Amino acid sequence: MRNKILVVGLGLIGGSLAKAFNKCGFEVHAHDINQNSIEKAIKEGIVKEKIEDLEDVEDEYAFSFICVPVLESIGVLEKLSSKIKKGIITDVGSTKAQICEFALKNRISNFIGGHPMAGTEKIGYEYSFDTLFKGAYYFITPLDINEKANVQKLKELLNTIGCRVEEIDYSLHDTITGVISHLPHIVSAALVNMLNENSIFCKFAGGGFKDITRISSSSPKMWADISFSNKKVLLELIDKYIDLLINFKSNLESDNYNDIYSYFERAKSIRDKIVSDSK
Ligand SMILES: NC(=O)C1=CN([C@@H]2O[C@H](COP(=O)(O)OP(=O)(O)OC[C@H]3O[C@@H](n4cnc5c(N)ncnc54)[C@H](O)[C@@H]3O)[C@@H](O)[C@H]2O)C=CC1
Numbered sequence: 595m596r597n598k599i600l601v602v603g604l605g606l607i608g609g610s611l612a613k614a615f616n617k618c619g620f621e622v623h624a625h626d627i628n629q630n631s632i633e634k635a636i637k638e639g640i641v642k643e644k645i646e647d648l649e650d651v652e653d654e655y656a657f658s659f660i661c662v663p664v665l666e667s668i669g670v671l672e673k674l675s676s677k678i679k680k681g682i683i684t685d686v687g688s689t690k691a692q693i694c695e696f697a698l699k700n701r702i703s704n705f706i707g708g709h710p711m712a713g714t715e716k717i718g719y720e721y722s723f724d725t726l727f728k729g730a731y732y733f734i735t736p737l738d739i740n741e742k743a744n745v746q747k748l749k750e751l752l753n754t755i756g757c758r759v760e761e762i763d764y765s766l767h768d769t770i771t772g773v774i775s776h777l778p779h780i781v782s783a784a785l786v787n788m789l790n791e792n793s794i795f796c797k798f799a800g801g802g803f804k805d806i807t808r809i810s811s812s813s814p815k816m817w818a819d820i821s822f823s824n825k826k827v828l829l830e831l832i833d834k835y836i837d838l839l840i841n842f843k844s845n846l847e848s849d850n851y852n853d854i855y856s857y858f859e860r861a862k863s864i865r866d867k868i869v870s871d872s873k
């Protein structure tokens with residue numbers, strides 16, 4: 595049991611975890627509704643066993659990772675928690691309040707929420723790679739019902755694949771990721787949605803446009819799920835964002851050069867600091 599890991603959802607994140615754990619000597623079993631990714635992973639020697647149906651899961655895993663889109667995660671947790679009683683169940687979902695509140699309500703004390711702050715705009719196992727989490731922040735959101743020893747075990751596992759683990763309250767997590775990840779995806783998609791596929795705008799879209807819109811090539815299912823799962827936070831953030839634009843618009847209308855200058859100056863200084871601090 596000590597070296598067995600189950601991955602449910604063998605896409606970009608599940609596949610990258612499977613590859614990283616396999617490299618560290620763990621035996622990985624996997625379940626996915628898409629058989630192609632599992633078969634490829636078995637051929638590559640990344641996954642040892644395919645789990646056809648979650649009803650058949652044995653209580654033999656030290657860790658089970660739920661790596662499906664967030665609105666699917668609770669259903670998977672419900673099934674897994676009826677089978678896995680000894681090992682730790684965790685997830686990688688981009689939102690944490692919904693699943694943690696489900697675990698609290700149902701007293702699933704072996705569930706610890708998680709979220710790697712690493713990824714790409716690509717979808718599926720074929721784009722997964724074993725070093726995705728190396729040096730990346732990885733949030734975990736322990737609950738009062740969790741055993742401290744289990745939280746420690748999860749941290750140690752994540753450290754072995756190179757993650758910088760940060761413990762955080764699940765609700766604060768959703769506010770932070772709303773600001774730095776979820777709202778930017780909505781804005782990025784809005785900029786692209788201002789064009790239409792054949793327009794002359796697309797022809798001339800250059801480096802800057804491609805930089806700010808790279809993430810709009812991400813999975814629509816994943817981002818629709820995240821939007822609904824973090825609805826309350828996002829509704830507030832969208833209002834704040836609209837206020838910023840309205841303020842910019844009114845400064846432009848009234849030829850207020852100084853405030854328009856300050857808008858860009860403030861953004862440059864914050865952005866430059868983010869980049870230099872992360873070096
Ligand atoms: N893509 C990214 O950059 C990041 C994603 N996440 C989170 O990771 C999770 C997975 O995302 P990705 O790996 O990017 O998506 P993905 O689309 O590459 O992989 C998801 C996999 O889950 C499978 N799946 C879907 N529903 C299922 C179900 N009910 N039962 C079993 N398998 C099911 C799909 O067939 C697919 O193989 C999401 O919750 C997302 O919020 C977290 C950090 C970064």
Ligand SMILES: O=C(O)C(=O)Cc1ccc(O)cc1
Nearest residue numbers: 688710711712713714715809
């Ligand atoms: O491609 C990118 O830069 C991302 O934004 C990756 C990402 C997507 C979702 C997450 O919850 C965390 C990271």
